[in-house]
Structures are given as structure tokens and as C-alpha cells.
Amino acid sequence: MKTALLQQLACPVCRGGLALNDVQARDDQEVLTGLLRCEACGRGYPVAGGIPDLRSPDGREREQRIGRTYGYVWSRSRQAGGRTVPSRLHIERVRETAAGLEIQGPWALEIGCGPGRDIAALAAEYPGIQWIGMDIHAAWPELAALARQRSNLHFVRGSALAAPFPAQRFGFAYSYGVLHHTPDPEQGFRELVRVLAPGRAFAVYLYEAHEGSPAKRAALAAVTVVRGLTRRLPPTLLYGLCTLASPLVVLCFSWPARLLSWFPGSRALSARIPFHFGRGLFSLTTDLYDRFGSPIERRYTAAELQGWYRRAGLDARLAHPADVAGWIGWGWKRDGWGAPESAVTASQQAGGGG
Numbered sequence: 001m002k003t004a005l006l007q008q009l010a011c012p013v014c015r016g017g018l019a020l021n022d023v024q025a026r027d028d029q030e031v032l033t034g035l036l037r038c039e040a041c042g043r044g045y046p047v048a049g050g051i052p053d054l055r056s057p058d059g060r061e062r063e064q065r066i067g068r069t070y071g072y073v074w075s076r077s078r079q080a081g082g083r084t085v086p087s088r089l090h091i092e093r094v095r096e097t098a099a100g101l102e103i104q105g106p107w108a109l110e111i112g113c114g115p116g117r118d119i120a121a122l123a124a125e126y127p128g129i130q131w132i133g134m135d136i137h138a139a140w141p142e143l144a145a146l147a148r149q150r151s152n153l154h155f156v157r158g159s160a161l162a163a164p165f166p167a168q169r170f171g172f173a174y175s176y177g178v179l180h181h182t183p184d185p186e187q188g189f190r191e192l193v194r195v196l197a198p199g200r201a202f203a204v205y206l207y208e209a210h211e212g213s214p215a216k217r218a219a220l221a222a223v224t225v226v227r228g229l230t231r232r233l234p235p236t237l238l239y240g241l242c243t244l245a246s247p248l249v250v251l252c253f254s255w256p257a258r259l260l261s262w263f264p265g266s267r268a269l270s271a272r273i274p275f276h277f278g279r280g281l282f283s284l285t286t287d288l289y290d291r292f293g294s295p296i297e298r299r300y301t302a303a304e305l306q307g308w309y310r311r312a313g314l315d316a317r318l319a320h321p322a323d324v325a326g327w328i329g330w331g332w333k334r335d336g337w338g339a340p341e342s343a344v345t346a347s348q349q350a351g352g353g354g
């Protein structure tokens with residue numbers, strides 16, 4: 001943990017400021033072991049392996065289980081040198097869709113940063129912004145190593161539902177594929193809006209409910225039944241099964257979709273094929289693990305997400321690009337946060353409802 005990070009942190013329970021005590025190990029760049037103590041309520045939060053652990057002591061067991069599930073896959077996918085994840089960065093997809101999105105500092109946040117791919121790329125692209133990646137998972141040695149490579153990159157272990165940051169602190173807040181895996185996604189969204197500075201932009205990605213497609217809903221219902229069993233498997237076994245299944249899915253879905261995409265007339269069709277984004281034979285391993293291992297998965301209609309915007313008092317947009325199985329939402333927090341409902345707008349691209 002770089003000491004500059006301290007000013008951006010707050011107690012996840014009472015939002016009091018934190019003081020750094022009991023530093024037991026540090027080097028010229030980072031505090032490696034120590035204790036952060038809330039100056040208001042006195043709660044203590046450890047810094048271990050260079051990462052502050054700001055999970056709320058009241059955090060739910062379900063969240064901790066999610067952390068263990070994802071911690072396993074992120075440490076495995078790093079060991080595999082990135083071969084087990086699709087090559088494209090998620091933030092690229094968001095930027096293609098979210099017209100007018102402006103990434104600003106001086107501090108920016110990714111909620112649910114996973115293995116840190118997007119945020120590491122953003123930190124390299126925007127060296128003048130200090131980037132914080134927060135996630136609840138336990139694959140910290142990997143992220144601590146990443147933080148050491150850049151002076152503007154920081155990681156925090158914490159929950160989207162009780163974000164350990166003061167209000168109105170970030171020039172940009174981003175969360176891709178995270179909130180729908182939490183026990184209370186709308187609370188996570190409220191937290192993202194709370195920590196965003198007035199006038200600044202956010203972007204999120206959330207799974208869709210496929211309300212206009214009975215066939216997709218049926219396929220999803222079947223996956224949900226299977227997931228009821230697979231999410232109970234030990235992570236090692238599930239990861240092994242996903243490694244075996246990935247080449248099959250790539251051969252049956254991804255490569256035929258890629259072939260189709262070479263013909264201009266069938267590009268739209270290609271983008272609708274599930275798993276069209278797979279590349280190498282093992283590139284879908286983590287995606288399958290996510291699909292079949294996540295303890296919680298919720299899906300949303302456009303109307304439901306517009307309800308989030310309305311209740312948060314946001315000017316915001318919602319789009320459904322044809323080749324993404326979900327919603328990309330983005331917008332700006334107005335100066336009068338909590339303002340009336342009339343400000344909601346929604347734009348739809350191909351394939352969206354609402």
C-alpha cells in the first residue's frame with residue numbers, strides 16, 4: 001500500500017478517516033504489513049502483503065464465499081499467463097458504446113477489478129490519474145505485484161456494498177460484470193454513485209434478463225439449473241472441468257462465429273452466437289468458471305435499471321450493443337445529486353428492450 005492511498009480511504013462501517021498504525025514491514029515504495037485504525041469508531045483493518053483489507057467486519061458470509069470462488073480463478077488465470085481469458089479488455093467495449101464518456105481524475109476507481117487487467121491498462125494509458133482497484137476476492141499476491149509496477153496503481157480489498165471510501169471522491173467510477181454477483185446489486189450501484197464526484201462520469205456493465213427472447217431465457221434457465229450444482233463444487237474441480245470444456249465450446253461456438261464474421265452479410269448473426277468472443281482453445285476457461293461457479297447471478301431488464309437511475313437521481317444512458325450479452329450503463333452525477341426523476345434518459349442500440 002502506497003501511503004498516498006490513505007487519504008482516499010474511509011472506514012466501511014462509519015466512513016470515518018483512517019490512520020496508519022503499527023507498521024511492521026515496509027520498503028521504499030509500499031507499506032507491506034500494518035494496521036489501519038478508524039479515527040471515529042476505532043475499528044481496525046489489517047494491511048497484509050501490501051494490500052489494505054477493508055472488508056466490513058459485518059460483511060456477509062455469502063460475500064466471503066464469492067471472494068474465495070473468484071480468488072481461486074484469478075490466481076489460476078495469472079499463473080496460466082492470460083491464456084485462459086479472452087484477449088479483449090472490457091473497458092474497450094465500454095468506450096466503444098458509451099458516447100461522451102470522459103475518464104477524469106485526480107483519482108479513479110474500479111469496483112470489482114478482478115485480476116486487474118482493465119485497471120492496469122487504464123493506469124498505463126492515464127499516468128496522470130491515480131487508479132484504485134477494489135475487489136472482495138483473495139488473489140492478492142497477484143494484484144500486489146501489479147501495484148508495484150506502477151506508481152499510480154493501488155488495490156484495496158473491500159466490498160461493493162460498503163465501499164471503503166469517502167463520498168464524492170472519484171473523477172471516474174467503473175464496474176464491469178460485478179454488481180449482479182452481489183447479494184444487493186442496487187446497494188452496490190448506490191455506493192458507486194455515492195463515491196463519485198459531482199459532474200463526473202461512471203460506467204457499468206450488468207447482465208440482461210433477455211426479456212424479448214424466450215429461447216435465450218430457456219437456455220439460461222437450463223444453465224441456472226446446472227449452476228445450482230456446479231457452484232457447490234470445490235474451485236479446483238470446477239476449474240479443471242472448465243479447462244476441459246473450453247476447447248469444446250470454442251470449437252462449437254467461437255470458431256464458427258468467427259468464420260461467419262468474415263462474411264459482411266453475416267456479421268450481425270455472428271455477434272449473436274454465444275461465446276463468439278473465444279479465441280484460443282482455452283480462452284473461455286475463466287468465462288465458463290464465472291458462468292458456472294458464481295454463487296449469485298442476477299439479471300436485469302432495461303426498466304429495472306432505469307429504476308436504479310431514477311432512484312439515484314442520475315442523468316444516465318443505457319445501451320445494449322448487439323455483441324454484448326448485457327447492458328452497458330453510463331452517465332454523470334449531477335451537482336444536485338438526488339435530483340428529481342425527470343432527468344432519466346435511455347438510449348437503446350440493437351437488441352435492447354425497454
Ligand SMILES: C[S@@+](CC[C@H](N)C(=O)[O-])C[C@H]1O[C@@H](n2cnc3c(N)ncnc32)[C@H](O)[C@@H]1O
Nearest residue numbers: 070112113114135136137159160176177178182
Ligand atoms: C465476473 S468478475 C469481473 C471482473 C472484472 N471486472 C473484469 O471485467 O474482468 C466479477 C468480480 O466481482 C467481484 N465481486 C463479487 N462480489 C463483490 C463485492 N461484493 N465487492 C467487490 N467485488 C465483488 C469478484 O470477486 C470478481 O472478481
